[in-house]
Amino acid sequence: MEFRTGKLFWGILSLALVVGLGAGWFLAPWLTPQGGLQAVPQATRALEPPSPVTATTSVPSLTFTATLVPVSPTPVPTLTPSPTVSPIATFWPEEQAEVIGVSVEGHPIEVYRFGHGPDQRMIVAGIHGGYENNTVVLARMLIARLRSNPAVVPKDVTLFILPVLNPDGYYDHPGQTYGRANAHGVDLNRNFDALWQPDWRRKDCWNALPISAGAQPFSEPETQALRDFIMRPEIHLAALVSYHSAAHMIFAGGQPPDPRSVSLAEALAAASGYKFPPENYDCELTGQLVDWAVAQGIAAVDVELTNHRDPDLEINWRLLQAFLAWQPGE
Numbered sequence: 001m002e003f004r005t006g007k008l009f010w011g012i013l014s015l016a017l018v019v020g021l022g023a024g025w026f027l028a029p030w031l032t033p034q035g036g037l038q039a040v041p042q043a044t045r046a047l048e049p050p051s052p053v054t055a056t057t058s059v060p061s062l063t064f065t066a067t068l069v070p071v072s073p074t075p076v077p078t079l080t081p082s083p084t085v086s087p088i089a090t091f092w093p094e095e096q097a098e099v100i101g102v103s104v105e106g107h108p109i110e111v112y113r114f115g116h117g118p119d120q121r122m123i124v125a126g127i128h129g130g131y132e133n134n135t136v137v138l139a140r141m142l143i144a145r146l147r148s149n150p151a152v153v154p155k156d157v158t159l160f161i162l163p164v165l166n167p168d169g170y171y172d173h174p175g176q177t178y179g180r181a182n183a184h185g186v187d188l189n190r191n192f193d194a195l196w197q198p199d200w201r202r203k204d205c206w207n208a209l210p211i212s213a214g215a216q217p218f219s220e221p222e223t224q225a226l227r228d229f230i231m232r233p234e235i236h237l238a239a240l241v242s243y244h245s246a247a248h249m250i251f252a253g254g255q256p257p258d259p260r261s262v263s264l265a266e267a268l269a270a271a272s273g274y275k276f277p278p279e280n281y282d283c284e285l286t287g288q289l290v291d292w293a294v295a296q297g298i299a300a301v302d303v304e305l306t307n308h309r310d311p312d313l314e315i316n317w318r319l320l321q322a323f324l325a326w327q328p329g330e
């Protein structure tokens, strides 16, 4: 019995050991280091997605929206314009052209802008197209030089440059008499609504071609484009130069001459050496840009280059600085 009892004892002990080890192995994943059972495995299993499709479609989209909303208000205030910037800065990028209209043949009429001060001034070249094409060459040279020397334009000034008001005459008949008029045969400098006449005493005027004044004031798309630009609510020009060639003189706008335009002409003559007052000129002047500009309260002058060939760049670089510095009260 001792032996049987002994064998029975060892058998029970072995069975208990096997059962104990088996239970330990079975319970091991649920036992904490402290020996207690934990509830976490059940919770972790419950958080697992029922299926991968549901998880990727719903959860990420909700998270994406929720994180963007609080971030977006931060950059918005930096995008709004500062109230201290002049409204003129919103017209178009500085030193770039805005197309303000097209010619009879569809050529763009461009205006370049330099500076953004409240004191606005304008240069118009090429009103007589290809016949006076050196004025266009000059205007483009001034634009290029201003891009390299933007500080020449004072902080309180905005300068507009329209390099070619009569592109049809300029491109179709470069350097030729025919290039004076637009594609309708109209002299644009007789088409403005200032002392406009359908005809004029031609004997004492430029009379190489039977060009016209147009059917009525502002009958031409080129003059309409410039008028509409100058009459914009945000445009209030103090002074204007209209370039011609080749009389080597300056003419003040207005008939009789406007005193402020005379003051401007004197300042530009002193800087350039172009003659002012001009020599006797008996031509009957009708529908001129400078006379119309004076009627709008703008000091305006015609500047005539020396000949039909040279752009007179250095002379007109000095003239430009005098134009920008001139004060209407002088």
Ligand SMILES: [Zn+2]
Residues within 6 Å of the ligand: 128, 132, 243, 244, 245
């Ligand atoms: Zn001219």
